[in-house]
Amino acid sequence: MRYASLRWLGLLCFATIASGCASKSYVVLLESPDGTTGAIVVQTSQGVTRIDKKHQGIALDSRSSQTFTVAQTRLDKDFSAAMSAQPILPKSYLLYFELGDTKLTADSEAKIPEVIQTIRDRGPSAVSVIGHTDTASGDVWNERLGLMRAQTIAKLLKANGLQAIELIVTSHGESNLLVKTPNETREPKNRRVEVTIR
């Protein structure tokens, strides 16, 4: 009886060792969509491990905190379904405005057709339109000007057949500067509307 259970224990140990390098639960780092590779920090009962090379993996359920390289064939086998269910990545546009106005700069006006085309190509999307201003004039007015700018763009998108799951139109006024400036500073890069399509 005792020997039988020892044999089982031995088998179990062997199975654990054999599956050690093909761990069942693991995490693996990939290249980011922008071409860089970031990092993850993985905490298990074995401690904390930082992973910062692409295709480097670590087991989540083993006694080892050794990292390993995951072959492409294994990635395909384990993750092809998850990868092919990945939604199109969000895309943002910055549209710039004339001083104290809801009139787009000529360059940004020329960009509008591209924004509209992107939304059409993606199908139903969640769209956010956030208006910003520079620090010229008071913050109450700028909150309002930012909203007017955002509404101008939202109206434009709707008039061009925007089919949005969600359309959020809001203003950050002068509180979210792209280029940090002191108060009462005219800065063309801060007079903008950010359209995010996700």
Add this chain to the structure above:
Amino acid sequence: MIAAFMLNVPATSGLSHLRLRKINREKTTVFIPQKILFWLFACLIFSAASHAEEPKAVIGYVMKAEGEAFVTLDGITQPAVIGLPLQVGSSLNTGTEGSMGVTLADNTVMSFGPNTEVSLDAFLYKPDQGDLKLSTRISRGTLNFISGVIAKLKPEAVEINTPTGTIGVRGTHFLVKVDS
């Protein structure tokens, strides 16, 4: 065409109205010891406070779904379809032939293969107030994760929990497999 819109700037503000809820009070003639009364009062305040909360915010949407794919919230399970809203507490499930992809408000993108169970445990996205948090849990299956703005602004605010480990995100793309 564009110029025409410039002239027609609407003057409405985007502010929404605060909703007020009534709380019904009942008179009682039954003798209640002071201690119990205290707790009843505490409960009343607590429930009034939780009733006064805004409706749960939408934190993202299902953007892709195939086969058996479901979203459960507050005990109600719905088939995952494109545009189905997600909230904190939503639990996402796929069957043997199912897969699903979601995009969150901070541009985080997650997708799942078959036999997967993931819950959205915490999500705070108020960059202007510094309130940032994303916490998800995968209890089985496969997850493809591409981090968004929260991980960019406050990397330590993002965590992916698994039954045997926690993954902290430093702005990146990774895959997780959890065998049940």
